[in-house]
Structures are given as C-alpha cells and as structure tokens.
Amino acid sequence: MLSLFLSAAGQVALVAVLLGAGLPVLFAVGVRSFAVAAGAPASGGSDAPAVRSGLPAPVLRGIGVLCFALVVGSVVIGLSVIIATGLGQSVSFEHVIPTFVPKG
Incomplete structure (x- = not known):
C-alpha cells in the first residue's frame, strides 16, 4: 500500500515539476528569442550593446x-480536461483533435 502511494506521489511530483516549471521556462525562451531577434539590449538599458x-x-x-x-x-x-471532468465527460484524442466523449 505504501509503495503504491509513493509511486502515485512520484508521478504527481513529476507532472508538477514539468508543468509548473517547464511551461514558464518554455514561455521565457520564446520571449527571449523574440527579444534577441529584435536586437534588444542585454541589460535592458538603451546604452547597452545588443x-x-x-x-x-x-x-x-x-x-x-x-x-x-x-x-x-x-x-x-489542460483546460479541456478540467472542463470535461466538470461536465462528467472525458477527453478523447482519437482523431487528433481533442473531443469530449461520455465516460464509460
């Protein structure tokens, strides 16, 4: 019983780290790549080199x-899964596009 709990807790922790830290880092990389493409200054000041x-x-x-x-x-x-659960349905990816389907 304890091993099952620890396994489930580990899976939850892994997803939390990936989504909790991974998505903001991915967003920051996107912002930074646009800033570098535009030639933004390194320190945010106007006299700093690009x-x-x-x-x-x-x-x-x-x-x-x-x-x-x-x-x-x-x-x-993520929002689709949350909304589907609230409506008593599940999300299916059978045809690539996520669709709500009745549970069961």
Whole structure:
C-alpha cells in the first residue's frame, strides 16, 4: 500500500515539476528569442550593446512562435480536461483533435 502511494506521489511530483516549471521556462525562451531577434539590449538599458546570436532573426522568431504554440496548446489541453471532468465527460484524442466523449 505504501509503495503504491509513493509511486502515485512520484508521478504527481513529476507532472508538477514539468508543468509548473517547464511551461514558464518554455514561455521565457520564446520571449527571449523574440527579444534577441529584435536586437534588444542585454541589460535592458538603451546604452547597452545588443545581444548577438549565431542564428538569423527569422529562425529565432520561428523558435519563439514554436515555444508560444507549445505553451498555448498545453494550456488548452489542460483546460479541456478540467472542463470535461466538470461536465462528467472525458477527453478523447482519437482523431487528433481533442473531443469530449461520455465516460464509460
């Protein structure tokens, strides 16, 4: 019984770390990639030199868009699961697009 509890607690902790820290970090990487693509100053001051990157600006913007899309997708899926549970249904990914289906 204790091993089952510890296993479940470990799974919850892993998901909490991934979503609780992973999504904000992913969002920050997206913001930073847009800032570097625009040539923002390193320290936020106007007299600081712009941050240089080896990647061209369109690639950095693409990375930012990808990061933002992953964050928005994760939030939408999470909200879908919460709403479906509240309505007494579950979320099915059978046809790629999440749909609400009756439980059972």
